Amino acid sequence: MAQASIQPNFIQFPGNVIAEPPCRMLNANQYGFFVKGCSEKIQNYIDVTLNAVKSDEFRFKALSAYTLLTFTDIENIASKVPPFSEQGWMQETDIIFWVPIAKMVNKRGKEKIDHIYWYPAFITVNNIYALINGRETWGYNKYLCDYKMPNIGELPQFFELTLDAFQPFSPNTKMAKHKLLEVNLVEQGGEHPVSDFVELVKEAFEILKSDTDFFDLDLNAIKQLLDGFVNPQMDQILFKQLPNGDGSKAVYQGVVHSPSIIKKVHSAKIYKHEFDVTVYQLDTFPLGEMFGIYPGTHRALLPFNVVMDFDQEKACEIIATKGL
Template identity: 50%
Template structure:
C-alpha cells in the first residue's frame, strides 16, 4: 500500500516499538526428526502463498529444531517504550530451516537461508500481543516446565489451552502437547564446548538434502544461532471481519543480532521427546513429528544476549 497511515500508539495499547534487547537468554535446543513433505506443505500454506515466478521457499532436510528459551529480561530500545519497564519471557519454538530459492533463466539458485519459527508458545500476554502484531510471530499462550539451571536437566514440558478433539461437545481445556525427559546415559560421551564442532555436527544432519545445498551453507545457517546474526523469516497476516480475506499479508524478515555469548555447551545425548496428539496443534500433520516417545539429536545449551530487530517486508515487493 503506497500511503500507509501512521500506527496509533494510543493510551492502553501495549504494542511497543522494536528493536528489543534480550538479556540472559537461556536456550536449550533439540533437533527432531520430521517429514520433508509435511514441513514443505506447511511452508506452502504460509510463506509460499506469496511466492512469485522469481522467488519461492523450500524446507531443508528432514529435521526441525525444538527450543526452550527462558529470557530473563526484555525491553524495547526505542523511547519512550524503553522507559516503560521490562519483562521476563519464555519461548518454546519449533523452527524450520528454509531456503529462499531464486528462479532465473531456468535455474534455481539459493538466495538466502532462514530459520522459520513456524510454531511458538509464550508465557505472557505482552509478549504474545507484541510478537503477533509487530513481527507476525504465530504465538500462543502456554504453561511450561524447564530447568532453572544446568545442574538439573530432568524435565521440559509444554501445555496449552486448546482442543484435544474437535467436536461440537468438546470444551476448551489445558492439555500437554509435548515433554522432554532425560534418561540415564548409556555411555560416556566426548562433550565439547566448541562452537565450530556444533556447526559441524548439525551440518552433517542436513547433508544429502535434495536441494543440493553444500556443507558450508548449512554450517552458516546453524552457526547463525551463536554467531553475530540469526535470520528469521515469518508469515505475517491479519484477517478481515469475516476471517475470509486478509487485510494484510506479507513474508517478513527479522534478524536476531547476537551481542554476547555467556556460555555454550553440547549436552549428553540421552533425552527423549514425547509428543501427544492434540487437534488444535497436530504436530504430525503440521511437520511430520511422530507421536509418542522418540530420540532427539545434538542437544545443546546456550546463554546469550541478543537484539531482536524490527521486521522488514520481503514479499510482496
C-alpha cells in the same frame, strides 16, 4: 519485492501495549533438540503459509526433514526505543519448532539458494505482552502456554509444554489444558563445553552433515553459513497476516524477515546425554500434520544449551499483499 505504498502512522493511544522494535534480550537460557519429521509435511506447511504470498521471482523450500525444538527462558527483555525503553522490562519463555528453509531463485535456468532462514513455524510463550507484540508487529504465530524447564546450571532432566486446546475436536468438547509434548533425559552422558556461538554451530554441522536427510545446500548457501560465523545471527522469516472482519479474507498477508543478532554468549555446550521427545495427540495443534512429528516418542539429535544476549531487530517485508 514488496510494493511501495503510503502507510498511515501507527497510533499510540493510552492503554495500547505495542512497543517499537528492536528489543534486547538478556540471559536467554536456550535448550535445543533436533527432532526428525517429514520433508513433505514440512514443505506443505511452508506452501500454505510462506508460499501463499505469491512471487514470480522466488519460492521457499524446506532444507531438512529435521525441526529444531527449543525451550528458551529469557530473563530480561525490553524495547531499545524510547519512550518504550523507559517503561520497564519483562521475562519471557518461548517454546518453538524451527524449520530451516531456503529462498530459491532461478539463475541461468537453474534453481539456486539465494538465502537461508530459520522459520519459527510454531511458537508458544508464557505472557500476554509478548504474545500481542510478537503477533502484531513481527507476525510470530504465538500462543499462550504453561511449561516446565530447568533453570540455568541444572541437570536438564525434564521439559513440558501444556496448552489450552480442544481435544478431541467435537461440538461437545470444552477447551481445557492438555499436554502437547515433553522431553525426558533417558541416559546421562556428560557434556561438551564450546567456547562461543560459532563453535557451537560448527560442532552442530560436523555432527549433522553425516545425516543425508539434514541439509541440502549449494555453494552459495555454504558461503552464507560461513559468513554467519563472523557476525553470528539467526535470520528469522515469518508469515504475517491480518484477517478482515468476518475472517474470510486477509487485509494484509506478507512474508517478513527479522534477524536475531547475537551480542554475547555466556556459555554454550553440546550434551552427550540421550533425550526422548514424547508428542501427544492434540487436535488443535496437530504436529503430525504440521511437520510429520506424530504422537509417540522420538529420539532427539544434537541436544545443546546456550546462554546468550541478543537483539531482535525490526521486521522488514520481503513480499506482501495488501487488501483494500
